Amino acid sequence: MHAGRTPAELAREFGCTAQSIINWVGQAAADAVHPLPGKDVxxxxxxxxxxxxxxxxxxxxxxxxxxxxxxxxxxxxxxxxxxxxxx
Known part of the structure; x- marks a missing residue:
């Protein structure tokens, strides 16, 4: 995560689950020009x-x-x- 924050910290801040944060980050990476290596999304x-x-x-x-x-x-x-x- 950016700025060294964990999905759990971000989830508490935004009022959602840590899994939602993980999913959003993964989808954003898939939509990016350079997706995360090893991800087939x-x-x-x-x-x-x-x-x-x-x-x-x-x-x-x-x-x-x-x-x-x-x-x-x-x-x-x-x-x-x-x-x-x-x-």
Whole structure:
């Protein structure tokens, strides 16, 4: 910690837990240009991107499943689905 203060001292001063101080310092280091050596932590930007990509994957999987069901439904009826190129 800066100025030789322990997480417990800072926690008492700021009214939180020592673990919160440790987590904040670790996240700040991850967000810094030069993170702490040996720490494999995602930056805040990377966490946001990961969250966005996970939502996108879930959406794409849902769309794929809907298209697969529609294809099966049309195939069972003996109909051919039109595509933009065949219209």
């Amino acid at each position: 995602l930056t805040t930007v990377e966490r946001a991107e990961l969250s966005r990509l996970r939502r996108q994957v879930k959406q794409l999987q849902m769309e794929r499943d809907i298209l697969a069901k529609a294809t099966a439904w049309f195939a069972a009826r003996g109909e051919k689905m039109s595509t933009p190129s065949s219209s």
